[in-house]
Amino acid sequence: MIKRSFFGLVKPKLQYEIIDDAQPEPVNINASEKIMLYIDQPYENKANSLLKIGDQVKNGQKIEVVKDADAYMLSSKSGQISNISSFVGFMEKKLTAVTIDIDDQANQLLDDSFKDVYKTPSMENAKDLLSGLPGKPDFDVFFHPDKPIKSIVVLGVDGDLLTTTNQWFIKNGIISVKTGIDLLRKITGIHDIILIVPQHLAQVAGSAGATVKTVDSEYPAAHPQLIIRHILADKNLGGNDIASNSGIAFFSAEAVSAIGAAYKTGQIPLDKIVTFISKDGNKQLVSVPIGTPLQDILSQLNESLNDGDRVIFGGPMTGVAVYSPDFPVMPDTDAIIIQDKSQVVERADVACINCGECVRVCPANIQINQLIRFLEAGQYEEAADQYDLFSCIECGFCSFVCESRIPVFQHIKLAKHTLESMNAAEENNA
Ligand code: SF4
Ligand code: SF4
Numbered sequence: 001m002i003k004r005s006f007f008g009l010v011k012p013k014l015q016y017e018i019i020d021d022a023q024p025e026p027v028n029i030n031a032s033e034k035i036m037l038y039i040d041q042p043y044e045n046k047a048n049s050l051l052k053i054g055d056q057v058k059n060g061q062k063i064e065v066v067k068d069a070d071a072y073m074l075s076s077k078s079g080q081i082s083n084i085s086s087f088v089g090f091m092e093k094k095l096t097a098v099t100i101d102i103d104d105q106a107n108q109l110l111d112d113s114f115k116d117v118y119k120t121p122s123m124e125n126a127k128d129l130l131s132g133l134p135g136k137p138d139f140d141v142f143f144h145p146d147k148p149i150k151s152i153v154v155l156g157v158d159g160d161l162l163t164t165t166n167q168w169f170i171k172n173g174i175i176s177v178k179t180g181i182d183l184l185r186k187i188t189g190i191h192d193i194i195l196i197v198p199q200h201l202a203q204v205a206g207s208a209g210a211t212v213k214t215v216d217s218e219y220p221a222a223h224p225q226l227i228i229r230h231i232l233a234d235k236n237l238g239g240n241d242i243a244s245n246s247g248i249a250f251f252s253a254e255a256v257s258a259i260g261a262a263y264k265t266g267q268i269p270l271d272k273i274v275t276f277i278s279k280d281g282n283k284q285l286v287s288v289p290i291g292t293p294l295q296d297i298l299s300q301l302n303e304s305l306n307d308g309d310r311v312i313f314g315g316p317m318t319g320v321a322v323y324s325p326d327f328p329v330m331p332d333t334d335a336i337i338i339q340d341k342s343q344v345v346e347r348a349d350v351a352c353i354n355c356g357e358c359v360r361v362c363p364a365n366i367q368i369n370q371l372i373r374f375l376e377a378g379q380y381e382e383a384a385d386q387y388d389l390f391s392c393i394e395c396g397f398c399s400f401v402c403e404s405r406i407p408v409f410q411h412i413k414l415a416k417h418t419l420e421s422m423n424a425a426e427e428n429n430a
Helices: 123-129 165-172 174-188 199-208 224-231 253-265 294-300 357-361 368-376 380-387 397-401 408-429
Strands: 034-039 079-088 094-102 151-155 193-198 211-215 248-252 271-277 283-289 310-313 320-322 335-339
Touching: 034 079, 123 174, 151 174, 151 224, 151 253, 165 174, 165 193, 165 199, 165 253, 165 271, 174 193, 174 199, 174 253, 193 199, 199 211, 211 224, 248 253, 283 294, 294 335, 357 368, 357 397, 368 380, 368 408, 380 408, 397 408
Parallel strands: 151 193, 151 248, 193 211, 271 335
Antiparallel strands: 034 094, 079 094, 271 283, 310 320, 310 335
16 A cells, blocks of 8 residues: 655655455466476586486476586476576576476476485575575575574565565464474574564464564565664664674575475475466465466466566566566565556656655665766766665665656666676686
């Protein structure tokens, strides 16, 4: 729900979606013929690749391009690899796209790798076999001795507007969230686990075996960096320190639930809960195997996609447009929005009118009206040095309010990505 201010001096308010008692069970969607897995690893040296066209894969099998790479995916179906190719993702990220033609749904073969280790839970086997779970748990953060993790925060809130995935797990799956929290405590040795929920879910969250804290319903209060700043301020974490340097590891409630289910049963859950928003604005939760192409979701929900319509993976503030009905559900796809051509607001190529709306809403207090001039001129280093580019928490609020419809947020992401790539290249050369 959006409440616009009456007077320009008051910032507009955006409220997170609240899950209510009438929320039905997610609709089950199945992958019809194939799944597609995008692995965060370039497909450059084909001779060295572990993957070959024609390889058989099993349900739950780890799919990695090169041996012992950190990046891998888990196949949500058994079948045969029919294609492997390079794919350029968002911000020109080089990925490997693996297509798997699905075996007969009735004859799914299960991979045994996790079955062999699930009775002895450890950080090592979690990192090695569970990083591709729904919710994309990040176990790597526990393997940096120079940045020790002292607390774990479980997000029972959703990161963007309109999405309700994590709330759904708190409301309907608190027992498996508790199992996951117990497991995380056991394998990390960390006792300080905090569960962040909206106010209306505080009572049910109380049975999860963690310290419960509530977050405001106003966007972007549930952003990890704002949680650190406003809710965990008593932890003495060094003010506005970014999440990765704060000694805190963040996990979504969905990921924690999946960790719990995996270690409890020995079977890896690979169905993702996604908020699907159709052209008419209808919202529903769907449960869909990771890797399922968008087209399968559209056809099973009777949603059409016509020329000029827009598909957004992610929420309305931070999601990205995708341009193919083959694009698959990823471990962190929390929402899919279909916009009719008539609803699409085109970004404009016009100058900033210095209205200050973006500055009023920015939770990082960035002088965006000044910053945007450097970004549009491609002067990224000056933008970082003089206008705090890297303080941006990527909430997308500035783009939403921009009177000139400038894609401010996208400019910021591109600038950060470009500078980070340049720094990484310099470090490699050195
Ligand atoms: S996305 Fe825009 S509004 Fe949000 S923190 Fe960054 S600059 Fe500020
Ligand atoms: S970038 Fe957009 S919102 Fe910000 S001052 Fe300029 S016109 Fe206004």
